[in-house]
Amino acid sequence: MPDAIDAMRDAFTKVANGAGDLPHRLTLADGTAIAMMARGSASAGTAIKVVSVRETNHGSSIPTIHAVVVWLDASTGEPTLLIEGASVTGLRTGAASGLATDLLAPPTAEVLAVVGAGGQAPDQIRGVLSVREISEIRICSRGGDSARLLARQLADEFPHVQLEVTPDVASAVRDAHVVCCATTAKEPLLARADLGERVHVNAIGSYRPEMRELERELLAHASIVAVDQRLASLSEAGEVIDAIEHAALSQESLVELGELIATPPDEINGLTVFKSVGLAMQDWAIAQLVSERIGGLDDVVDVHLR
Numbered sequence: 049m050p051d052a053i054d055a056m057r058d059a060f061t062k063v064a065n066g067a068g069d070l071p072h073r074l075t076l077a078d079g080t081a082i083a084m085m086a087r088g089s090a091s092a093g094t095a096i097k098v099v100s101v102r103e104t105n106h107g108s109s110i111p112t113i114h115a116v117v118v119w120l121d122a123s124t125g126e127p128t129l130l131i132e133g134a135s136v137t138g139l140r141t142g143a144a145s146g147l148a149t150d151l152l153a154p155p156t157a158e159v160l161a162v163v164g165a166g167g168q169a170p171d172q173i174r175g176v177l178s179v180r181e182i183s184e185i186r187i188c189s190r191g192g193d194s195a196r197l198l199a200r201q202l203a204d205e206f207p208h209v210q211l212e213v214t215p216d217v218a219s220a221v222r223d224a225h226v227v228c229c230a231t232t233a234k235e236p237l238l239a240r241a242d243l244g245e246r247v248h249v250n251a252i253g254s255y256r257p258e259m260r261e262l263e264r265e266l267l268a269h270a271s272i273v274a275v276d277q278r279l280a281s282l283s284e285a286g287e288v289i290d291a292i293e294h295a296a297l298s299q300e301s302l303v304e305l306g307e308l309i310a311t312p313p314d315e316i317n318g319l320t321v322f323k324s325v326g327l328a329m330q331d332w333a334i335a336q337l338v339s340e341r342i343g344g345l346d347d348v349v350d351v352h353l354r
Contacts, residue, residue: 049139049142049143049146049171049174049175049178050178051337052139052140052142052143052146052175052334052337053143053146053147053150053175053178053179055140055143055333055334055336055337056140056143056144056146056147056330056333057147057309058333059327059329059330059332059333060144060147060276060304060305060306060309060329061306061309061310062088062306062329063276063277063304063305063306063327063329064304064305064306064307064309064310065306067088067089068086068087068088068089068092068329068332069086069087069089069090070086070277070327070328070329071085071086071328072279072280072283073328075256079101079256080100080101080102081098081099081100081101082097082098082099082100082101083096083097083098083099084096084097084099084327084328084331085097085328086327086328086329086331086332087332088329088332088333088336091122092122092332092336093119093120093121093122093332093335093336093339094119094120094122094332095117095118095119095120095328095331095332095334095335095336096117096118096120097115097116097117097118097133097136097137097328097331098115098116098118098133099113099114099115099133099137100113100114100115101113102114103232106166106232107191111134111167112166112167112232113134113137113167114133114134115132115133115134115136115137116130116131116132116133117129117130117131117132117133117136117331117334117335118130118131119131119335119336119338119339128339129335129338129339129342131335131338133331134167136331136334136335137168137326137331138167138168138170138171139171139334140326140330140331140333140334141168141171141172141252141324141326141330142168142170142171142172142173142174142175143171143175143330143334144175144252144276144305144322144324144326144330145172145175145176145228145250145252145322145324146174146175146176146178146179147175147179147305147309148248148250148274148305148322148324149175149176149179149180149226149248149250149322150179150180151274151305151308151309151312152248152272152274152308152316152320152322153176153179153180153225153226153248153320154225154246154247154248155180156225157180157181157182157225157226157248158180158181158182158183158184158225159182159183159184159185159186159223159224159225159226160173160176160177160180160182160184160185160186160224160225160226160227160228161185161186161187161188161220161221161224161226161227161228162185162186162187162188162198162220162227162228162230163188163189163217163220163221163227163228163229163230163231163237163238163261164189164228164229164230164231164253165187165188165189165194165195165197165198166189166194166230166231168230168252168253169187169198169228169230170198170201170202172228172230172250172252173185173202173206173228176226176228176250177206177209180225180226182209182226183208183209183210184209184210184212185199185202185206185209185210185211185212186212186213186214186219186220186221186224187199187211187212187213187214187220188213188214188215188216188217188219188220190231192213192215195213195214196213199211199212199213217237217238217242218239218242221238221242221243221247222242222244223244224243224244224247225244225246225247225248226247226248226249226250227243227247227248227249227250228249228250228252229249229250229251229252229253229261229262230252230253231253231254231261232253232254232259233253233254233259233260233261234258234259234260235260236260236261236262236263236264236266236287237261237262238251238261238262238263238266239263239265239266240263240265240266240268240269240319243266243319245318245319246317246318246319247319247320248319248320248321248322249262249266249319249320249321249322250322250324251287251321251322251323251324252324252326254285254286254287254325255284255285255325255326256284256286257283257284257285257286257289258286259286260286260287260290261287262287262321262323264287264290264291264294264296265296266319266321267287267288267291267296267297267321267323268291268296268297269318269319270318270319270320270321271316271317271318271319271320272303272308272313272316272320272321273288273297273301273302273303273320273321273323274302274303274304274305274308274320274321274322274323275288275302275303275304275305275322275323275324275325276304276305276324276325276326276327276330277304277327278299278302278304280325280327281302281323281325282299284325285323285325287323288302288323305322
């Protein structure tokens with residue numbers, strides 16, 4: 049995860065500088081299939097990710113998201129890597145939240161709340177714990193079973209952290225210093241009234257205009273609303289689109305994560321938000337890292353990202 053966070057720092061810097069090649073993603077009308085591609089420069093390799101989304105799989109043994117990432121060699125164009133894409137998505141999204149947390153969360157943050165306990169949640173936790181000394185994690189999920197399972201799975205990985213499953217969102221986020229939302233909610237789950245005064249929120253679940261995890265007033269009261277890319281957020285981030293339409297937020301107030309890397313705020317107060325819809329440049333950064341790490345190996349059968 050620390051390596052992935054460094055890779056995200058490079059990826060978001062490229063996005064903010066307009067470097068690399070990052071076409072807008074292609075999505076079927078019902079959101080069940082997505083295609084994304086990027087390359088860091090004209091002389092770099094290319095990453096192409098194909099994703100399927102089936103929310104009807106929720107609650108079954110079949111994951112909601114399936115994906116593959118293909119890496120094309122920079123010089124020959126040969127597809128040299130085929131990477132299981134859900135692991136790439138989880139790692140790069142968790143690393144993005146880790147980076148945003150490092151830039152915006154209170155330095156002394158100790159309590160992390162996680163809303164949603166699906167496939168994205170473990171790497172959200174790993175990302176935050178890579179940059180802050182978290183002593184308590186509260187997890188809530190619809191029904192609670194997935195939250196209890198996640199807590200059991202992470203107990204051995206983080207033995208020094210208190211893991212608690214809470215019955216609802218308000219209980220999870222009360223007095224938390226960092227909150228990660230990773231759900232497919234269509235209606236807001238997180239309200240400003242449930243949060244403390246100085247808290248950072250990573251919202252990574254919604255990626256379509258009709259999806260919303262954060263209420264409008266939460267964005268209206270945020271001192272900083274960071275996004276991965278303005279263009280992507282204005283067309284895909286349901287919370288951002290809704291808040292702008294209702295004059296609770298302005299386009300001009302949005303700041304890209306890469307801009308915060310280049311020019312960190314002198315002082316941060318109150319509520320901060322990182323709203324991400326995910327960018328192909330993030331997948332490119334992880335795929336490039338994998339390519340560099342296994343370069344020179346022949347006939348690789350199975351490589352794990354951790």
